[in-house]
Amino acid sequence: MLSREDNRRLAQLERQLLRDDPEFCERMSVGRRPIRRRVPVSVVLVAVAVWMAALILAVSGWWLGSAIATTCAIVIVASLTFRTRRLRAGDHQA
Known part of the structure; x- marks a missing residue:
């Protein structure tokens, strides 16, 4: 489990990567399946x-x-x- 500071830094890196290279982020998220929640x-x-x-x-x-x-x-x-x-x-x- 990450500390609060590590979570903050990771979120900051993710935002920066999304701003710098949105195509890369899109390619990396293509393989993910959305989580389906059932009733x-x-x-x-x-x-x-x-x-x-x-x-x-x-x-x-x-x-x-x-x-x-x-x-x-x-x-x-x-x-x-x-x-x-x-x-x-x-x-x-x-």
């Missing part, structure tokens, strides 16, 4: 469980509980969608 399976399972709970509550006639569970499920799915789109947009920029 955690546990979050998907929680979303499915909440949707199922909302459905069961709606069928059994507990409308208030069903509405609350549906709202929670929509928030979970919306956050998953936002996160997935943001990660894909980051992959295209890299």
Whole structure:
């Protein structure tokens, strides 16, 4: 692990190299693969469980509980969608 001073000096060297020879930096970064982050399976399972709970509550006639569970499920799915789109947009920029 590098010290704080070493990290600072390394970052300074990287910036200087990028300014002096951007073509070289581009050639060196071509071989790198972007890091792909996956959506955690546990979050998907929680979303499915909440949707199922909302459905069961709606069928059994507990409308208030069903509405609350549906709202929670929509928030979970919306956050998953936002996160997935943001990660894909980051992959295209890299």
